[in-house]
Amino acid sequence: MRQVLVSAFLLLSLSATVSGGPVSYGEVQTGKLFLDFNTALLERMGITVAIPDSLGSAATKVHGGTLKVLDASSSDLRFAVRDAGFRYLVSGELKTDTGLALSFGDDVIRSEHLYVRAMPGSLSFRIHTDDNFPLFELHNSHAWLDPGTGDLSFRHMDLRITVELAERLGYPRFADITVGEAHMETTAEVPPAALADKGASCGVLDTDGDVDVQLTGINSTSEIAREPGVRVAMAPDASLKNVGTADVAWFRAINPDGGPTPPFAQHPFLAYNLFRIADGVIEQIGRSQVKHAFFTVNVGSDCDCPGGQILHLGCQDVYGISSNGDRHYLASRQEVTASSGKWDSYGSHFDTYPNEPKDDFRDHGRSDHSDPFEHRMAVLEDDLLVEGASYFVEAWYLIKGDVNILNNMGFRQLDPELGGGAWSFTPFLTSFVNGPAIDAWVDPNATGNVARNTYVVTGDGHLKLAVRTTNLGGGLHRYEYALMNLDYDRQIRKFKVPAPPGVSVTNITFGDLDDEQSNDWTRARGSNAVVWTTKSPKSDSLDWGTLFNFGFTANVGPAETQATLMPLEPPSGIKGSSETLQATTLAPADLNKAARRTFDN
Structure with a gap:
């Protein structure tokens, strides 16, 4: 029921009647599906996923495992385009040329192909097998429609276990756990007029007015790394909307990723915390460092501009668990001036780790991580096992010049449970509330x-x-x-x-x-x-x-x-x-x- 509700919400928020230009439709022709499984987490859960080696299989990604690439030469995936930007999925699926084998104890699920099926009206997919069994869901996509070619990419998607797979594995609480990250790169056909129909103000940073970004939801929280019996690293996803009267800079952190023009490296920062209420006392038991935002997908019925480096008026954005827990984008809180949202790329963690000198150029890459807990929110497992306690996850975007910090943040009560070798934190016990988690106490x-x-x-x-x-x-x-x-x-x-x-x-x-x-x-x-x-x-x-x-x-x-x-x-x-x-x-x-x-x- 939870997934049905999520899909319904996205359908209402993304495909509702809009005030911008006309809606056109594109269709994916071919593509590649990139799967980056959190193999350490799957091993603790007793799950093995076997995929044939293919092009790009040596690439190291977020979870330190091996990236698998599945070609897809068949697709009827359709999507909506408005104001030269991707808006939402309409229908259809992308069929991969090869499949996988998923093993759990004596149970083996084999499929010669994978079917990446659109969840209509959303940014999400379900991955089905040859016999139509739903294995995974893909959520919190950073969808990007290339205005030059019309090709469509879906990046930084959370790869989650479905309710059906969790029940088949014998652990219903496995449902919704993020077990990796997925990307899709596709070739698509889009009417040329749809790519040219971009508003004159799109891509131009208009700072006149009030900056006001509202955190609108936390929909999932998952384990990322674990030292069994000692501690667990976890992260939430986060969604937001520009409810102000000014655009918001969303530029990448540092060259070669950062933009070549001012305002250099200006972007929001995401911090998240975990609190416990027990015996009449609220305590903080977990704290992440800051995640540097790098792209805004710009969707929603009030949004008239495509995604990119500016969160335009009325636009919504999402960041998934894999993205928020990706050490490539995480750095120390101490580098950020919280009250002003200021940060200097020169001499920062990205600039100098693992190698000097200070040259304002990214030295910090994905292959430079030896500690799976680095900059992530680590929580002692004993702190999650207090009987009768209530637990609250809090997320907060620090944004330069924002006029209302209380709607930049929000919290939800979660339900930690250890079973089957992994921690699960959902379903949530309360709805999302804006403000700091101390308000729950x-x-x-x-x-x-x-x-x-x-x-x-x-x-x-x-x-x-x-x-x-x-x-x-x-x-x-x-x-x-x-x-x-x-x-x-x-x-x-x-x-x-x-x-x-x-x-x-x-x-x-x-x-x-x-x-x-x-x-x-x-x-x-x-x-x-x-x-x-x-x-x-x-x-x-x-x-x-x-x-x-x-x-x-x-x-x-x-x-x-x-x-x-x-x-x-x-x-x-x-x-x-x-x-x-x-x-x-x-x-x-x-x-x-x-x-x-x-x-x-």
């Missing part, structure tokens, strides 16, 4: 003396401080705080919550992303506050895209007050930049102050 509209969630806006970036209080009985109250640094580049090195004299404070706690006690913040009961501080000025300060936990028990109930946040770096000089930050929260009430107020009355 405390409603941003919460009032009263039980919970609060405060959005802190400064000239240097944004943070969120949430608190949840619990009456433990016997006159004791537990205070749990979560401080999420969204894009505050100055970082936070001290957190202080009022605790008036006479209030008994016990069990002061702190939590960060790792298990190293050496970099934990110090905890102290001051004369009128509970204070947490880094052990040294730059020892595990709270950087952007990260959540830390603070807590204590007190013998006084909560009241509204102001917490103090101390930045690591000095004020930037930007309007709204200050020495310290204040955030409304809940803390033990000042009983003496209340008594004085009563006496005065």
Whole structure:
């Protein structure tokens, strides 16, 4: 049922009545199907896929395996074209000249050919066997129609196990797991007029207006790499839409990939995190580095321009799990200024790894990866096995000049389960919600003396401080705080919550992303506050895209007050930049102050 719903959504969003030029139709004649299986993942699942060697079989790709190329000399695949760009699949299939054999235990599925069948109204395909059994689905395609030749390519597609195959394997939870990446390069016939009918503004970056890109969905999350019994690397897919009034630059990171004209290398960055809520506390248990965006497919009923290096008004884009977890596009968060979306290619990871010198030219290639966890979101397996816990995956696009960061991000509750040698995280337990995942712990509209969630806006970036209080009985109250640094580049090195004299404070706690006690913040009961501080000025300060936990028990109930946040770096000089930050929260009430107020009355 899940796949039916996804297809229906794409059909509505991609093939609806549009306001641009007329829709024409093209047809694929021949092509090649490139399959890059995550062989390590398949081995853990007990699956073997055998494909005859063919041209290009020695190429190394995303998952470090061998790329298989299947020629296809037969096709009746049809697709829609509007404003000189690919819009959606209409019907038909592409038939490969050779097939495969898939083995699982004593079960073997053999097919002399593969049939790559369109899911009408979408960017997706299903791969069937000779006897019409659906093996895989291909999702999140970067479709590109060459305006010079009319040839059509589908790149960076997630290769997912179908519901039918998962059930046949005896593990229904295998359904929707991404087990590789697929590409298709095709020759196609397109009416010449359809290729020439491109809007005058297409391909021209118009920055007049407001930049506002909305993350519109997370539809799947999968394991990419695993160290059994220790940790697992995972990634979500992500879809978005330009809902602003300005175009958005989407240029590749660095030459020879990057564009030759300004704005050099300007593009969004995707970061994703994993959070766990257990025993009334939210904790961050996973964090990726940043993925550098490199192409926008530009589809949707409101989009009038073809794909390329500019996200035009009303256009939608997708990035799959394979793309978001591809180390070729991943680099350190520290290279990015989160609040402004600035990044410099010169001297970057792409420029200098694995070899110097700094020359603003990509040295970082797919063959340079020895660590399967490099820059990916790695999560300890024990952290995914907490009984009764809830888990939330969060994705966020950092975009230069965006006017609303809260719709750049979003989250969904997933359901981790280990079985059959692999982790599965879907089906999701909730629908997609815009905003940071801390909002799943405390409603941003919460009032009263039980919970609060405060959005802190400064000239240097944004943070969120949430608190949840619990009456433990016997006159004791537990205070749990979560401080999420969204894009505050100055970082936070001290957190202080009022605790008036006479209030008994016990069990002061702190939590960060790792298990190293050496970099934990110090905890102290001051004369009128509970204070947490880094052990040294730059020892595990709270950087952007990260959540830390603070807590204590007190013998006084909560009241509204102001917490103090101390930045690591000095004020930037930007309007709204200050020495310290204040955030409304809940803390033990000042009983003496209340008594004085009563006496005065």
